[in-house]
Amino acid sequence: MSTTTLPAPGQNPTLHTKRLPAVAFLGIAVVALGVSAAICYGTGLGGWVLTLVIGLVLYMVGVYFAVRAVEGSRSARNRTWSALIHSAFVLAVLPLASVTWTLISKGMERFDGDFFNSSMNNIGARDPNGGAYHAIIGTLEQVGIAALITIPLGVLGAIYIVEYGRGRFTFLIRFFVDVMTGIPSIVAGLFVLAFWVLIVSPWFNNGAPAFSGFAAALALSVLMLPTIVRSTEEMLRLVPAPLREGSYALGVPKWKTILKIVIPTALPGIVTGIMLSIARAAGETAPVLLVAGGSAAINFNPFTGQQGSLSLFVFQQAGDASRFAPARAWTGALTLVALVLILTIAAKLLARRNRIPR
Amino acid sequence: MADRHSRSADVSTGGPGVTNSHARPAGATASTGVLDGRSGGDAPVPPDLRHTGGGLGGGGSLPRRKGFGAENAFRGLTLAAGTMVLVIIVAITIFLVAKAIPALQANDANFLTTKEWFANETPARFGIAALAWGTVVSAVIALLVAVPIALGIALYLSHYANKRIATVLGFLIDLLAAVPSVVYGLWGLMVFIDPVRDLSVWLNKYFSWLPFFNGEAPFGRSLLLGGLVLAIMVLPIITSLSREVFMQTPTANEEAALALGATKWEMIRTAVLPYGRPGVIASVMLGLGRALGETIALAMTLGFLNVISLNVIENGGNSIAANIANGFGEAGEIGRGALIASGLVLFTITLIVNMIARAIIYRRREFTESAA
Known part of the structure; x- marks a missing residue:
């Protein structure tokens, strides 16, 4: 999926093993979102929420295989778990934001002296x-x-x-x-x-x-x-x-x-x-x-x-x-x-x- | 009482010949007045004056040890307050049982296996089978959703986020725990119900071959909605306790794993997770206790049908606590007793769950204290 963005061999002269550049992750994300949008809207499976969910899953799969090809399977597992943990965090912030927003927007309606x-x-x-x-x-x-x-x-x-x-x-x-x-x-x-x-x-x-x-x-x-x-x-x-x-x-x-x-x-x-x-x-x-x-x-x-x-x-x-x-x-x-x-x-x-x- | 000086020590060290308080041996008779609880003003009694009473020996005029002094009174007061907790737990059991027994005797059906709840009719027929089912299913949904996310956040806060962000976010998560459950119920009833209804329709469309997602519209006020609202409510509990346990992982263990060449995830898997496992189990049990006992959020979001079915998206579902809150208004004498009986069941279940959780935490605490 992302073989086009691999660095050339010998480009990284440090003691590190080969690393996937940051651009590659961005590329994987864009491709994953595009594919998932095509699946969801193309087959009429669902709306933008499902697009995001499937996009996230595809992104993780993509990252896993891309990193495994370049950096090895242990590093691939590390990166995928890291992505999972970060997305768990985003998932938890959503309801918090929703509760806060509705509380303030709907609560201000009657927030007056009469109340x-x-x-x-x-x-x-x-x-x-x-x-x-x-x-x-x-x-x-x-x-x-x-x-x-x-x-x-x-x-x-x-x-x-x-x-x-x-x-x-x-x-x-x-x-x-x-x-x-x-x-x-x-x-x-x-x-x-x-x-x-x-x-x-x-x-x-x-x-x-x-x-x-x-x-x-x-x-x-x-x-x-x-x-x-x-x-x-x-x-x-x-x-x-x-x-x-x-x-x-x-x-x-x-x-x-x-x-x-x-x-x-x-x-x-x-x-x-x-x-x-x-x-x-x-x-x-x-x-x-x-x-x-x-x-x-x-x-x-x-x-x-x-x-x-x-x-x-x-x-x-x-x-x-x-x-x-x-x-x-x-x-x-x-x-x-x-x-x-x-x-x-x-x-x-x-x-x-x-x-x-x- | 061990810090009180004995009379013989006073006799041998501080006789009438000692005139200057500075000349005394340290700790001999410095302030006998204060020792026995007199006010501090007359504390440093000069040794010469102490013998004007003309008693025998150096310690003759020491205040007599009181049988019932301020010390004992205070001790008794605190003991009574401490015992109060045990008294309350016992009293809860006694009074709930006392009020539940008449209703159970008037019950025309088996309390444990009956699904209907007709406690206000004659003859009364009620049972907690469907209520218990709804309670367990909503709690299971809540934990299935909340535990992985909560552990993810806990790991993020303890090992991934930078320290300042982690402090702020941890604070926010704690605030999430402080929001009253009635607010979550309101939010679930008026806001969250729309996405959940859409999700239910979608699940029904594509996954109706699974027993959980078949059935017919209307969807919305279902066990799924109740369970998801519960998930948001137990999330902060599980997160904050697990985060604390993960942060307690000995740095030596983590660094040893890293020094052996482990990646960050491998370090977490081999050093952090095994160390934190008892704490995580305990936090999940605490979350379970909260989910089982939650009342108002479920009373606002469930659809109230006393049925036992695997379906989680159809309107319906009821739980023990929500049934108490919603059925209390029209309950008569027997009806109240019946609700109290169901509350007794809930009390027993949550007590057991909480005791297991606490026992795990206690065992762990001894382990960490001895290791530290």
Whole structure:
């Protein structure tokens, strides 16, 4: 296929063996694309996507045989794998680009003051307005309560694992913290449904199960706890032992060493982990769907009455039959992604700036 | 408690004759106050004052060791917090079982082999056979697509891209993992469905002799769409963990391979891949756990038909988690119990998958720590 572009023998005076010049690869690519276009459009097999796919396959086959003829079969395998690995990367960037583009282009349509200042109360199928005010309040309150519950619990648990724990019991805790990070969010929702909504909340609500924002916060706590324990644990382990020993040598008791020396040293990392887990919790839909009820009206009280959340808002609007619903869903999604990504990026930058030197 | 000084040491080294704190032997009685948790202000007690109590011996006035001090209280607090994780796992099991049993008793059909889900009728008839099938098929599609691509990206980031590009791209991949699943679901439902429908039509036209691709239109909201959206969601998980493992390959191993004349690919095959295999397996298991448990993205993209068929492109398909999300709204007392029972099955499966993955990672971690 590319024998015309081979270098003349003896052209390469270095110790290297003969190499295929870069022009040859370009030639192979052009020929592969041309052949695949001829196949696809000539026989009516498919459009430009298929042309690209077949072109890529042909390119790799072409490169393999061309390089094998010039540089040998080992080098040929090397080049083909390298091309495969690079194309895997391109393939993964495509959906990322598509998600980003549609989020921004479709999300900007309703990204206005009305969206952030009104709820979905009394918004019918023919009303183009309506917004996510109630949902944003729900998300902030639920995630806030979940953080209040989880942060002390998670940090103390991590302190136990790193500073006090020895033996099998600690190993068991560590193992199940790791396992718990993989629990599906819907199972956390079902747990809170079975435990809080169906069994505990009827005591306060005249025997009827009460859906509330607090129940959603409990479900989010179940999801946040293992991630906070895990990240805090890793950060505490990074605190240099001499810092602790110095404190002990000055006669400071262990608990005070932990609170005054170890935690402040690891604080930036701990905060990063907490922010990441908050970002993850803010995006969860399934548990909120099961236990918060999902109200269309503004409800500031997380303890009584149903509440919505931003991710639930997106889910509901995506399934709504109104022709104005998709625009609301996209704007809701854009808001949610903006919230989550700002938290995530801020957390990662914080982690990068305040890395503990080992 | 081992760092507390004993009284006998105090008696022998720091008697009343010692007047200057600098003259003391290092570590003898320097700050007994702080040792027992009193506030730091009265820490350096001068030795002379310590004997005004008139007790016997040098250590007579040392604060008595408390049975229940701040140290023990703090320790107990952290222990309670740490135990909380185990309590939650046990509580999840107990409460799900407690709510699932009445519904299972009211079930008129075999829970494991029935395909329909009529939990709200009397008599209730429901089973998870079709749901479990849909869950497994969508997860398998996701892994078949995601694993090769994710490993390719991981190798690209760890061994091919230059360092600065790799850092930025790794960051982007991590951001991909942070995007909420409802956004992927929305994207799959409104954007990705069009190319997938075209692909389905094309596959049906040319490959309908395969059982996966036969059947009739409409295509689109199928297991294929759900599986591909899942693939995009598990991709960053598998990528980031595998990349980490690949980067941990000892440089000595890589350089030894190169020194023996290996090409880059041969170096990767002989040094990097064998070293990273347990980590890759674990990351795939974690991705599997995520794919099995994913709810909202599948609830938005699947077509909801409880059938067991090899066909992946026809409208239809349902999964355990998506069925819970979509069926919850109209579920009654028995219906909720039935959904909780299916959730219990999902919990058990993901727990097992995650435990296997973690066990692999733990074994590996011990290995690398001892090697380092």
